[in-house]
Amino acid sequence: MEKFTIVQSRAIPLAIENIDTDQIIPARFLKATDRKGFGNNVFRDWRFDKEGNLNVGFTLNDAKYSGEILVTGHNFGCGSSREHAAWAIGDYGFKVVISSFFADIFKGNALNNGLLPVEVSPEFLKQLLDTITANPETEIKVDLEAQTITLLASGESESFEINDYKKTCLLNGYDDIDYLLNQKEKIEQFEQQNS
Amino acid sequence: MGKTLFDKVWDKHVVDSISNGPQILYIDKHLIHEVTSPQAFSVLEERSIPLFRPKQIVATADHNTPTVNQHLPIKDLLSRNQLDHLTKNCAKNNIELYGLGHENNGIIHVIAPELGITQPGMTMVCGDSHTSTHGAFGTIAFGIGTSQVAQVFASQCLLLTKPKSMRISVNGKLQNGVLPKDVALYVIAKLGTDAGTGHFIEFAGDVFENMTMEGRMTVCNMSIEMGARGGMIAPDQTTYDYIKGRDFAPKGGVFDKKVVEWNSLQTDVNATFDVEYTFDATDIAPMITYGTNPGMGIKISENIPESNNESFEKSLAYMGFQKGESLIGKEINYVFLGSCTNSRIEDFRVAANYIKGKQKAANINAWLVPGSQRVAKQIKEEGLDEIFVEAGFELRQPGCSACLAMNEDKIPEGEYCVSTSNRNFEGRQGQGAKTLLASPLVAAATAVEGKIIDITKYLN
Numbered sequence: 001m002e003k004f005t006i007v008q009s010r011a012i013p014l015a016i017e018n019i020d021t022d023q024i025i026p027a028r029f030l031k032a033t034d035r036k037g038f039g040n041n042v043f044r045d046w047r048f049d050k051e052g053n054l055n056v057g058f059t060l061n062d063a064k065y066s067g068e069i070l071v072t073g074h075n076f077g078c079g080s081s082r083e084h085a086a087w088a089i090g091d092y093g094f095k096v097v098i099s100s101f102f103a104d105i106f107k108g109n110a111l112n113n114g115l116l117p118v119e120v121s122p123e124f125l126k127q128l129l130d131t132i133t134a135n136p137e138t139e140i141k142v143d144l145e146a147q148t149i150t151l152l153a154s155g156e157s158e159s160f161e162i163n164d165y166k167k168t169c170l171l172n173g174y175d176d177i178d179y180l181l182n183q184k185e186k187i188e189q190f191e192q193q194n195s
Numbered sequence: 196m197g198k199t200l201f202d203k204v205w206d207k208h209v210v211d212s213i214s215n216g217p218q219i220l221y222i223d224k225h226l227i228h229e230v231t232s233p234q235a236f237s238v239l240e241e242r243s244i245p246l247f248r249p250k251q252i253v254a255t256a257d258h259n260t261p262t263v264n265q266h267l268p269i270k271d272l273l274s275r276n277q278l279d280h281l282t283k284n285c286a287k288n289n290i291e292l293y294g295l296g297h298e299n300n301g302i303i304h305v306i307a308p309e310l311g312i313t314q315p316g317m318t319m320v321c322g323d324s325h326t327s328t329h330g331a332f333g334t335i336a337f338g339i340g341t342s343q344v345a346q347v348f349a350s351q352c353l354l355l356t357k358p359k360s361m362r363i364s365v366n367g368k369l370q371n372g373v374l375p376k377d378v379a380l381y382v383i384a385k386l387g388t389d390a391g392t393g394h395f396i397e398f399a400g401d402v403f404e405n406m407t408m409e410g411r412m413t414v415c416n417m418s419i420e421m422g423a424r425g426g427m428i429a430p431d432q433t434t435y436d437y438i439k440g441r442d443f444a445p446k447g448g449v450f451d452k453k454v455v456e457w458n459s460l461q462t463d464v465n466a467t468f469d470v471e472y473t474f475d476a477t478d479i480a481p482m483i484t485y486g487t488n489p490g491m492g493i494k495i496s497e498n499i500p501e502s503n504n505e506s507f508e509k510s511l512a513y514m515g516f517q518k519g520e521s522l523i524g525k526e527i528n529y530v531f532l533g534s535c536t537n538s539r540i541e542d543f544r545v546a547a548n549y550i551k552g553k554q555k556a557a558n559i560n561a562w563l564v565p566g567s568q569r570v571a572k573q574i575k576e577e578g579l580d581e582i583f584v585e586a587g588f589e590l591r592q593p594g595c596s597a598c599l600a601m602n603e604d605k606i607p608e609g610e611y612c613v614s615t616s617n618r619n620f621e622g623r624q625g626q627g628a629k630t631l632l633a634s635p636l637v638a639a640a641t642a643v644e645g646k647i648i649d650i651t652k653y654l655n
Contacts, residue, residue: 031271034233082340187221194207
C-alpha cells in the first residue's frame with residue numbers, strides 16, 4: 001500500500017445523501033477477477049446515459065471541477081460490502097473522500113486501500129460544498145499526521161478522527177495482513193485453548 | 196455489569212487487543228463466493244502466503260450464476276471466467292465448494308444455515324453485506340471487504356474495533372398478514388438507513404421469540420439496511436430444533452452439551468445497551484417501499500410522505516412517484532420472489548398459499564427463485580410447484596438472481612418490480628429499473644393482480 005501523508009488539491013462536490021455502493025460501482029461491473037480498471041466505471045450510471053454519452057450535468061464530468069478529493073453527502077458508501085467501490089474511487093484518481101457520515105464497511109474498505117475517509121461535521125461539510133461550488137479552484141489540504149482538514153483560501157479548519165493503529169498503517173503503507181501474520185503464534189495458542 | 200449476547204460471543208473470540216487500536220478477533224467460519232474472493236486469493240499468491248485454515252471455509256457459486264439451464268456452459272464469458280476462478284482456487288486450496296449443480300448449492304446465506312454450518316456463539320464472515328443473516332442463530336456474523344477476506348485467508352482473524360450495542364425490542368402480537376419482512380421494513384422506515392451504523396443490533400421481544408428461524412433470518416438479514424454490521428437474536432428452543440439433525444450440526448451427546456453452552460448466551464438482565472428502541476407490534480402493517488433506499492418505506496395503505504429534501508426529491512423523480520400519492524392501484528409488470536432475504540421454504544409457502552386457486556395477471560413477469568437446491572427440492576416435495584405452475588408461474592433455479600442483477604435476470608429499463616429482496620437502490624435490479632421492496636405475501640398479491648393492492652383489506 002502507498003504511504004499517505006498530506007493531500008492538497010481541488011475537490012469535486014457530489015452533494016447527494018445515502019450514496020450506495022451500487023451507484024459507486026454497479027454490480028454488472030463486478031465480474032472482473034483483478035483489481036484494475038474499476039475507475040472507468042465509477043458512478044457509471046450517473047456519469048453516462050444509457051447510450052454511453054457523457055452526462056454533462058454530473059459534477060464529475062463538469063470541466064470546472066477537478067482534484068483528488070471527493071466531497072459527498074451524509075451516509076456515503078451504504079449498502080453492499082463490495083470493495084470494488086473503494087477500488088473504483090481510488091482508481092479514478094481520488095485519494096480522499098469527505099462526508100459527514102460514512103457507512104461502516106465502505107469506511108473499512110477505503111482505509112484498507114489507502115483511500116482516506118474524512119468525517120467532518122455537517123456544518124463544515126456544507127461550508128466545503130458551498131465554497132467549492134462558488135469557487136471550484138478552492139484548494140483543500142488534508143493532513144493525516146495532524147488529523148486536520150483545511151480550506152486553504154480562508155484557513156478555516158477542522159480536525160478529524162482516526163484510530164492510532166489505522167493512522168500508523170496509512171502513514172507507513174502497512175496493511176492488516178502484515179500485522180496479523182506477525183501474530184500467528186498468539187492465534188495458534190488461542191485455537192488450542194478453545195478447541 | 197452484565198454482558199449482552201453480543202459481548203459474550205465477541206469477548207470469547209478476542210485473541211488480543213492493540214492499545215488504542217483494534218482487537219484481533221478470531222473467525223470460526225468463513226463463507227466465500229465467486230465475486231468477492233478472486234482478488235483475495237491473488238493477494239495471497241502474490242505474497243506467497245498460504246491459506247491458514249481452509250477447513251473453516253465454505254464456498255458456493257451464487258451471485259453471478261444463471262437461474263435457467265444451469266447444466267449448460269455459462270454463456271457470458273466474464274461470468275464463466277469468474278466461476279472458473281472460484282473452482283480452481285478452491286481445488287488448489289482444499290476448500291469445500293458447493294458449485295453450480297451441486298445438491299448443496301445455493302445462496303450462501305441460505306445454504307450455511309440449512310446445512311447446519313451456522314451455529315450459536317460462532318463468529319462468521321463473508322465478503323457479502325448480508326452475512327448479517329446468520330445472526331438469527333445468536334451468531335456474530337457480518338460482511339467484509341475483499342482485503343479482509345484475504346486477512347481471514349491468511350490468519351483466520353480480523354482486526355476490528357468493537358462496535359457499540361443497540362437493542363431493538365418489538366413486543367405484542369403481529370396482525371394477520373404482517374410478515375418478518377414487514378417488521379424489518381417498518382423498523383428501518385422508523386429509524387433510517389444510517390441508524391445502526393457503528394452498532395451491532397440485538398433483536399429482542401416476543402415478536403422475535405415467536406418467529407420461526409426463517410423469519411429471524413429475514414430480520415437479521417436486513418440489519419445492514421439500517422447501517423448495522425449485523426443483528427442477532429438469542430438462541431432458544433426454536434434455534435436448537437432447527438439445527439438438530441442437519442448435516443454439519445453436532446450429533447448426539449455433543450449436541451446436548453452444545454445446547455447447554457448455547458443457553459448461556461442470553462443477554463444478562465443487568466446488561467446495558469448504548470442505544471435502545473422499542474416498538475409496538477400492533478402498529479406494524481404490511482409494508483412497501485416507494486424510494487431508492489430501504490428506509491423509504493410506508494404501510495401499504497399509507498401515502499408517500501412529503502419532504503423538500505433534495506435527495507428525497509431526486510429519489511422520487513427516479514421512481515416516477517409524486518409526494519403524497521398512494522401506491523394502491525399502480526400497475527406493476529415485474530415481481531421477484533427470491534434473494535437471501537426471502538427465498539426460503541416458508542417464503543414460498545406464503546406465496547403458494549395466497550396464489551392457490553388464482554391466476555397470474557397477464558401483464559406480470561414473475562421470477563420465482565428458490566434460495567438453494569434444497570429449497571427447490573422441498574418446494575417440489577410439498578407440491579408447491581404445482582400450485583405455481585397451475586397459476587401460470589414457473590420456478591427458476593437457485594441463485595442471487597434479480598436481487599443484484601449480475602446475471603441475465605435484469606428488470607428492464609423503466610419497469611417497476613415488486614421484489615422480496617433487500618435493496619431498492621437506483622439500478623440495483625437492472626439499469627433504470629424501479630424496485631419496490633415488500634414481503635412474499637405482497638409480492639404474490641401483486642403477481643396475481645398485476646398492480647399493487649391493499650392487502651390489508653383482503654386479509655380483513
